[in-house]
Amino acid sequence: MADNLSQSHIGTWSTESLAKGDRFDAWASVLNEAYGRWEMDRPVAPDFFSSVKHYDDSILKVIECTCDPCGATRTRASIRADGLETLTIQAVLEGREYINFDGEDILLKPGDLLVWDSTRPMTFQVTDRLHKISIMMPLPRFQSWLPRSWFSIRHSLDGQSNSGLLLTNYVKSLRESVFDGGCKDNYALIDATIGVLINALEMGNVHDPTPLRVTQLHHIKEYIKANIRNPDLSPVMIAKAGGMSSRYLHWLFNANEDADTVNRYIFHQRLDLCARDLSNPHMKNRKISDIAFYWGFQDTAHFNKRFKQEYQLSPGAYREKMQG
Secondary structure, X not given: OEOOOOOOEEEEEEOOOOOHHHHHHHHHHHHHHHHOOOEEOOOOOOOOOEEEEEEEOXXXXXXXXXXXXXXXEEOHHHHHHHOOOEEEEEEEEEOOEEEEEOOEEEEEOOOOEEEEEOOOOEEEEEXXXXXXXXXXXXXXXXXXXXXXXXXXXXXXXXXXXXXHHHHHHHHHHHHHHHHOOOOOOHHHHHHHHHHHHHHHHHHOOOOOOOOHHHHHHHHHHHHHHHOOOOXXXXXXXXXXXXXXXXHHHHHHHHOOOOOOOHHHHHHHHHHHHHHHHHOOHHHOOXXXXXXXXXXXXXXXXXXXXXXXXXXXXXXXXXXXXXXX
């Protein structure tokens, strides 16, 4: 096993063997290598302790970290300097940490989860010895799942809720798997992680009783998603399946806060699914036209034009950008 973080895949590091006078600079270097560029706060206690176990194959990164009280800031200058575009899921096992992420104040305690991306300013202040697990993945991969809402997701999650507990247990299991050599397909693991995260983001809170209209709209959208590959999917077909008139179906969407029409909702769902497949390295040899037809588009020229309007890139350029 490697004894530093610059070697590939699995590495370990600790302050135990370092002279007290060297611990601050060493910790600052490891923090920057593991999590991106940060500006450390001084002073750190002379007997400061930290240990890091680290898996990194350049796509998926899993970090288990224990550290004594310390703090750091990730400024806009830091963000520009390292140019990272990553999403991090952090599970706190022990200790407390105060976070300010893009102006939002968050207190993390044992059992809590934090979701943050590398594109926005952030500070942290560890007040008690902290033990945490972090999973870092390419931000564009997450964006391809939630292209219109990724920027506004919740960042603090209750790890004791049903869906939060599922995510926490998943993070712990993934840590064990990668450190024991069980990571065989990073892209598959990243997609599985995103799926569990989205479940926690959508279902982590207890909601008030849902109005009938909201429930009906939810069921209609689920029907659309289940039948999205059908090129004949239309408002008439959807209304009939939902036991309602076409006029009432259109009212459901028009009364929604998103103010989206039925046809635009179908169109956006198909585009998002195509974008997800285009960003998937496992589909790099699949024809773009095959992807479009698979998700219900019937005209490749129309698909190419509308995709470029939506993503400001042609499907081919989008695939090249997302797969690097």
